[in-house]
Amino acid sequence: MSPVKRVLTIRVSGKEKKEKVRKFLFDLAHFRNMLILMIAEYRKLYSKWLLNQSILYGPLSSRGYSGKYTEEFEEVVKNVKRNERLSKLLQKLKAQKEKIENLHFIQSV
Numbered sequence: 001m002s003p004v005k006r007v008l009t010i011r012v013s014g015k016e017k018k019e020k021v022r023k024f025l026f027d028l029a030h031f032r033n034m035l036i037l038m039i040a041e042y043r044k045l046y047s048k049w050l051l052n053q054s055i056l057y058g059p060l061s062s063r064g065y066s067g068k069y070t071e072e073f074e075e076v077v078k079n080v081k082r083n084e085r086l087s088k089l090l091q092k093l094k095a096q097k098e099k100i101e102n103l104h105f106i107q108s109v
Helices: 015-046 053-060 070-082 084-100 103-108
Strands: none
Touching: 015 070, 015 084, 053 070, 053 084, 053 103, 070 084, 084 103
């Protein structure tokens, strides 16, 4: 049985609403791309993939991190602060997160 691909079409009426949706989608895509760049750069520097969602979201959260991966999280934060490029990427990710203002979509990315 072959997989079925479905596309959901949503019509947005009004120029202002269309522009708002377009801006939101571009901001979300920009956040995703910067996150991918950060993961790739971290992999290149430290030979580890940052794929754990809670460890990835922890540095972006304003509340910090409190979970079962505390040691790994602290190591990641220390490594990010040690590298200037990673720390700049993290600051840009935080700024982009604030721009989007929708935590549900940020967490799903």
